[in-house]
Amino acid sequence: MILVVGGAGYIGSHLVKELVEKEKVIVLDNLSTGHREAVDSRAIFVEGDLGDEEDLQMIFSSYPIKAVMHFAAFSLVGESVIDPLKYYQNNVASTITLLNVMMRNNVKNFIFSSTAATYGIPNVDVIDEKTVTAPINPYGHSKLMIEQILGDFSKAYGLHYVVLRYFNAAGAHESAKIGESHDPETHLIPIILQQLLGQRDQISVFGTDYDTADGTCIRDYIHVTDLASAHILALESLLNEEKSAEVYNLGNGLGYSVKEVIETCEKVTGVEANVVMADRRAGDPARLVASSEKIFTELGWKAERNLEQIIADAWKWHQKQQY
Known part of the structure; x- marks a missing residue:
């Protein structure tokens, strides 16, 4: 059985929907930002907190957990600057509690949802895993701290882990039963689609004088279902003992400017x-684009869905808005 912490959130719920086809799944989520309705009915759901040692021990004592997948971090950059304690408490301290319970119960396989924020503002056009990590906000710092802790746990306690750093997750499940729903919403594509549905008065484009072709920021967008497939491949590599300590970027290797994203939304x-x-x-860099060559070479993964497909699936979801 696989434990997915944060499995009621945006990315976690999409992972669960794919993972239940292959494994028995238990989801732990405190529903602070996640949605109970988003959890696939085939998964066992436990409402509880990542940092609650009793909640965790109950799960590990009751179920034969063979791996843990972690999606339970707070992830708003601006909020992390205003309230860093919240981020270090949940993202770092609570994750240490989880790892402690895992080690106590001899569960040694861990998939960690990390972020491009660990790179800060890189001075390269395409970011690979060798790019220097230099986060510029508490959110990025908290994720990098956990990556470093995982390395130490691997050496000291034999933890096997894969870290997946991804860029701009977007889109929705093709069924339109689950999608992206944040409060407040801070991500570009859902903000645009909400405006197109009449739920917002306007879309603000922050900066038109960047050193890019049309003057707006360029970002790497990846379909949430492609992200889910990468997590499953990473999990399989751990369970098959092919990998023990790896870091992979997840992106499509292409950058789209803010203006291009708006135009594609209008087209769709x-x-x-x-x-x-x-x-x-x-703090907004002009360009953030990922190289996913390493995970393609080692695990055979690449992003399958382009920007138009990402937006088409997101549009179907936003028109239905089930939660």
């Missing part, structure tokens, strides 16, 4: 956006 939906130009935001 047939609705014209109301766009307002605004000043740059502090």
Whole structure:
């Protein structure tokens, strides 16, 4: 059985929907940002907290857990700057509690959902796993701290782990039964689609004078279902003892500017956006694009869905808005 912490959240719920086809799954989520309705009915659901040692021990004592997949971090960059304690408590301290219970119960396989925020503002056009990690906010720091802790646990206690650093997760399940629902919403594609549905007055484009072809920031968008498939391949590599300590980037290797994303949303939906130009935001690099060559070479994974497919699936979900 696989324990998925944070399995009611956006990325976690999509992983669970794919994973239940292959494994028995138990989800632990405190529903602070996740949605009970998003958890596949074939998974066992436990409402509880990542940092609650009693909750965790109950699960490990009751079920034959063979691996843990971690999606339970707080992830708002701006909030992490305002309230770093919240991020270090949940993302770092609570994860240590989880790892402690895992070691006590001799569970040695761990998949960690990390982030491109560990790289900070890199000075390269395409980011690979050898790019220097230099996070610039508490969120990025908290994720990198866990990566470093996993390395230490691997050497000292024999923990087997895979870290997956991804860039801009987007889209929704092709069934439109689950999708991206945050409060507040901070991600570009859902913000655009909400405006096109009349749920927002306008879309703000922060900065039009970057050193890019059209002056707006370029980002690497990846379909959430492609992310789920990468996690499953990583899990299989651990369970088959092919990998023991790896870090992989997940992206499509292509960058799309803010203007290109807006134009693609307009093309897919047939609705014209109301766009307002605004000043740059502090800390926004001009370009963040991932190389996923390592995971393709070692595990055979690559992103299958392009930007238009990402937006088409997201649009179907936003039109239904089931939760």
